Amino acid sequence: MPNLQEEMQRVKSKVDSLILEELLPASSPIPEIDLLYRMMRDYPARPAKGLRPFLCVATCRAMGGSEDDALLTASCIEMFQHWILIHDDIEDGSDLRRGQPTLHRMYGDPLALNAGDALHARMWGALVSNARRLGEARALGIMTEFSTMVDETTEGQHMELSWVREGRWDLSEHDYYEMCARKTSWYTAAGPCRLGAIVAGAGEAELARLLEFGTKMGVGFQIQDDALNLTGDPRKYGKASTDDILEGKRTLILLRLLGLVTRDEKDRLVSVMAKSRDDKTPADVEYVLSLVKKYDTIGYAQKRAKELIDEALVALRAVDWKGDRDSFSLLEAAARFAVERNW
């Protein structure tokens, strides 16, 4: 079996070429518009794992479809991630993305917001051209899936942002799963796998199994992301460490913690988390981290993530795979990678 990380990089490099050489405009004689194009090409040119386009291509192959048929769709999945990250970084007020300043820190919120919209529209323009290779009906089917994927992602994003805005801490683990299933799972795993399957011609029954697989894998991926935000090496991880604390994110790690701490600890924890990003001191962040360590809620969350991946793998194995065996094995490896990675 090929190595997972090599395979992710191989697919990513094909997808990046397609995005940067064919799907996005290279330059404009009008200097202002040339700057817009450079902004649109900024996130796509930064290093990334390439998990999502890989999942699309591998699912297509494992279903008996051809890699070449899936590459344009996989590229659009990657373009989706680029524009939504530009907007996500504005919404969260984040400083770093993939080890470099976020786009809105470089050019200000208005230009960055607009560049995200421009990239969003280019994604749909590229999806139209799927008709040439896959035919009109399948191209439209892929767009319907994209439409669902963006709907779900924006709904999950709204849930998380509204919790922060309204100062909500009366949230259960179930609420967290509902939010992640939308915010993360659809565009990280469920959408990419289902899109690869649609390219290969899969039916509703297989798509339903892939939805279960992708939803559980995506939540596991998000839990590990939350853990890395608190413990990871920022050079590998690419985002500012402890950003989630500064942004007041409702992670499983924090929700679990709120159920375990003493009354005094809870009062202080909630008052620290309620502060605005700029008002939070290094001592505030240290206090949150000390409680996380004391009650080992990272350990708890990672255990839940591993359980989710075990359930995801059961759903994955129930799919009627008719294609490349290696690609199926790589999908299994990718599910484990989602919760075992340190970057």
Add this chain to the structure above:
Amino acid sequence: MPNLQEEMQRVKSKVDSLILEELLPASSPIPEIDLLYRMMRDYPARPAKGLRPFLCVATCRAMGGSEDDALLTASCIEMFQHWILIHDDIEDGSDLRRGQPTLHRMYGDPLALNAGDALHARMWGALVSNARRLGEARALGIMTEFSTMVDETTEGQHMELSWVREGRWDLSEHDYYEMCARKTSWYTAAGPCRLGAIVAGAGEAELARLLEFGTKMGVGFQIQDDALNLTGDPRKYGKASTDDILEGKRTLILLRLLGLVTRDEKDRLVSVMAKSRDDKTPADVEYVLSLVKKYDTIGYAQKRAKELIDEALVALRAVDWKGDRDSFSLLEAAARFAVERNW
């Protein structure tokens, strides 16, 4: 011939029903998501002229197509305006839209930005369903035109925002036309007319004439919009009066003014316009208005707008119209309305 304003309202009421009753979700059992849906339905429920969907439907009918075939596309044009105005209001820091507080003033930037994205995606989802009535090939052709329309609009928006950000005043009238042709003309006139023509089955030659018509009409529309911003009745106009001065917009009225004022006036004018929105005093705004009045650059700009509409009408009349004569006459009336309206 039917009355233009009645006709715009008639089409708008059909389009609004389609948007609010069929294309947008009504409610969700999850309270957070229910709020997102209410945010997405906010701008669509506010009163508006309905010029854009009218242009789409009237062009389709004047070309010999059926109104019912054009209504979904016209609704998507209106949805486009809704999501881009949500984002535009964030980018400009505007307080009022259609006489009420802007969405980001009501819910904060992060939730409003995300709601705009959600509406953007719903627009594309709705466009996919055009295939049921118009067939797959035409549905895809309409999407290609939408993709161009969003590309052009974001490029024009970028030009304007980057001039403000970089403090640029070394701009010519030509620069202003280039910006408006992208920022305003495509989604106000060129796109809606061409989309109506595509629904009716028009060929490339007719689409090229409609591009010329729509580009010139759109620039005329924007010039009148700039004039109304300085002189209009805010109750009719719906936006805060003199917002363009506060936002530092490079309008034809101001660019012309810069070429006419004395050196001392120019120094003070540029230093006033360079201030941030919050730093501009009522006396600053009054000073700009006094110069505009002294040199009558509103008169100059409106004269240019009328010339553009005359040229636009020549292009409109060169189209090979084969359908409803009244609809053609209404298109002529709409072009004049663009520069003669006081709302």
